Amino acid sequence: MTERLSPGDTAPDFTLTSDTGEQVSLADYRGRKVIVYFYPSAMTPGCTKQACDFTESLDSLKVAGYDVIGISPDKPEKLAKFRQRDSLTITLLSDPEKSVLTSYAAFGEKKLYGKVVEGVIRSTFAIDEEGVITLALYNVRATGHVAKLHKDLHLA
Template structure:
């Protein structure tokens, strides 16, 4: 299992393809706060709920200085379909080999219906403008997560 990040760690830089096939990068010193959230699979009930919550909170997050990117192991074509269906206006990034999820500690052992397997752990990492981890949350719930994140970041509800 990948080691989880904690506040103060250097956030791993990355470049991944977005839903349109364009490269999107996060590198240290981007000058913006970035909410990087990992979700298991596009167009599933929980992931749709979480993505729509981020979509609905995007304007207020951005006005508070936070960009949002969602990362899943889905291929670009599935992300494009998901983004269009749900009218998502922030980047969804494809991490098919889960290398970025592993670097962020969001890939590891999961249990479901008594079975243990390796998979994506629903997680949110907030990266500060200097490329440091400002907040790391693992095994988050899809429903209500954005509201909790806003409280944790001390943003207006």
């Protein structure tokens, strides 16, 4: 398993396919702050709640200078349905090989209903304009996460 990332680490770069079929790279965001979050599966209750919370908070996050990228192992077609069904306005990226998930230590062993399984570890990273991680959160809860993130980033 990849070692967990911490504030001060350089964010691993990536290029992934979005729900619209475009190639999106972390390097595209240089000069801007970005929140990158990893979630297990589109259109499940917790992941839907989290994505809707980010969408509802996107204006306030943008005012604070942040863009938002959600990454899951889902295929772009499923992400497109997710966007349409829930009117999502955040960037959704597909990582079916789990290479980016792994590079951020957001894939590996976790406890699920008391059993140890391998899967996506719900994680969130705030990355500054130079590509340096300023906040690294692992095993976050889907519900209430965006409100906690506002506090952790000292936003209104």
